[in-house]
Amino acid sequence: MIKDNQSGLNRLHVVLDALVTVVSYLLAWYIVIGSGWARQLGKKTLEMEFYLGALIVIVPGYLLLYSFFNLYTPKRVLGRRNEFGKILKANTIGLLIFGLVLYFGRKEPHLFNFSQRLVVYFYGINVLMITAERNAIRMVLRSMRTRGYNQKHILLVGYSGAAEGFVDRVRSNPQWGYNIRGILDDNRERGSQYDGVKIIGTIDDLEYILEQNSLDEIAITLSLGEYEKLRRIVALCEKAGVHTKFIPDYGNIIPTIPYMEDLQGLPIIHIRHVPLNSLPNAMVKRAVDIFGSLVGIILFSPIMLVTAIAIKLTSPGPIIFCQERVGLHNRPFKMYKFRSMTVQDPGKEKSRWTTPGDSRVTTVGKIIRRTSIDETPQFFNILMGDMSLVGPRPERPFFVEKFKEEIPRYMIKHQVRPGLTGWAQVNGYRGDTSIIKRIEHDLYYIENWTLGFDFKIMFLTVFKGFINKNAY
Structure with a gap:
């Protein structure tokens, strides 16, 4: 039973974290002081006994920080990135506290001569070693769970x-170590099953099953029409003292990842979480857009100049093609591109897709479309605030009106600025590809935005986004 093993596992975790912290500190001491490096730099050093004595404070302090950041909470599906983030935060706060102690205690001879270089090395080594230790434990536990332990x-x-x-998720991830004993339901026949998990009784059987004390957890997965039973089920679980979680059946109503807000004790479920609705996030992204667009204009200016000359010499008409697109909050804007087609009737052009072998595309146009050079004037759209470096690609008003009636959640993409590149584009959904798949990727980006995610997409664009077989 997990509840019998978890306390022992937590104690082992604490002991290992303490040992790794000591080893990291001693390794930092050896690199900076024990090897004689500090003396070679002419730095005055303290006796080893003083540094060893500091461990009496350092080790408990760091264990408290790890506890504060919930690094000892059992989280079977906690991702490596999430855990690393908590380790990094805990160690960063430890570094700041260390620095403050040395700063305010600088009048004390021992603290004044305490090696600041050692503190910095300890920070870096400890983050790496604690992360390695945690990953090793994770691998061992997942291997055990996969084998049924x-x-x-x-x-x-x-x-x-x-x-x-x-x-479905438990079956796809045996390393989580979940053993689903069965399902209680009032509307399904006993013995029927879903993917090997059987209906073992009705909800009235719950009280008897809880008395057997053989479960680690109850997951309430009632259908929407049965929520009146929720109060009684929770009361039974609380009475038995078993850990209980509620998995709401809103998949057909709220097809997204909601998030909770606490309004003075009143829980509020937001239908859709858009990180860029947060002012600090929006300001950071806009600052990156301004800087990135300026760099892009400077970097691509020779290519844009050559392209402009080539278009002017090979095809009559304007160099820049200006087209109305729908942007943030459904507002239209003028998007700029290098003209890659012959001049057309605007009334006909606004409702036509480009097709393979399209006769309207010029010789120069084929090259700049295939290499995405035709998109480079959009750096000016980004600088003006109509677009972003990364986001869902904007569409023409005619197709927006068409798709919003045909594709569920299509209009959600307009809750953020459209982008020069996007998650859909680096995954190959560009040009004449599935609109539904494109929207799925756009929605994933909108709901999971981080600055790091933007940088990842920009990095992938270099290898996947500029040249694309679907750009014609």
Whole structure:
């Protein structure tokens, strides 16, 4: 049973973290002082005994920081990136506290001569070694769970889309170590099953099953029409003292990742979480856009100049093609591109896709479209605030009106600025490809935006986005 093993596992975690912290500190001491490096630099050093004595404060302090950042909370599906972020935050705060102690205690001879270089080295080494230790433990535990050890025994109460979704994810991730013992449901026949998980009784059987004390967790997965049973089920679980979680069956109503807000104790579920609705996030992204667009204009200016001359010499008409697109908050704007086609009737052009072998595309146009050079004037759109470096690609008003009636959630893409490149584009959804798949990728980007995600997309654009077989 997990509840019998978790306390022992947590104690082992604490002991290993303490040992790794000591080793990291001693390694930093050896590199900076023990090897004689500090003396070679002419720095006055303290006796080793003083540095060793500091461990009496350092080790408990760092363990408290790890506890504060919930690094000892059992999280079977906690990602490596999330855990590394917490380790980095804890160690950064430890570094700041270390620095403040040395600064305010600089009048004390021992603290004045305490090696600041050692503190910095300890910070870097400890982050790396704690992360390596945690990953090693994670690998061992996941290997054990995959082989059937260290299992968490769970009972689902209620058959619904939420129950099926939970079963699907558990089946796809055996390393989580979840053992679903069955489902209780009032509407399904006993013995019927979903992906090997059987209906073992009705909800009225829950009280008897809880008395057996053989479960680690109850997951309430009632369908929407059965929520009146929720109060009684929660009361039974609380009475038995078993850990209980609620998986809402809103998949057919809220097809997204909601987030919770606490309004003075009143929980509010937001239908869609858009990180860029946050002012600090929006300001950071806009600052990156301004800087990036200026760099892009400077960097691509020779290419843009050559392209402009080539267009002017080979095809009559303007160099820049200006087209109305729909942007942030459904507002139209003029998007700039190098003209890659012959001059057309605007009324006909606004409702036509470009097709393979399209006769309207000029000789120069074929080259600049295939290499995405035709998009470079959009750096000026970004600088003016109509677009962003990264975001969903903007579409013409005619197609926006068409797609919003045909594709669910299509208009959500207009909650952020359109982009020069995007998550859909670096995954190959550009040109004459699935609009539905493109929207799925756009929505994933909108709901999971981070500055790091933007940089990742820009990096991938260099290798996947500039030259594309679907650009014609």
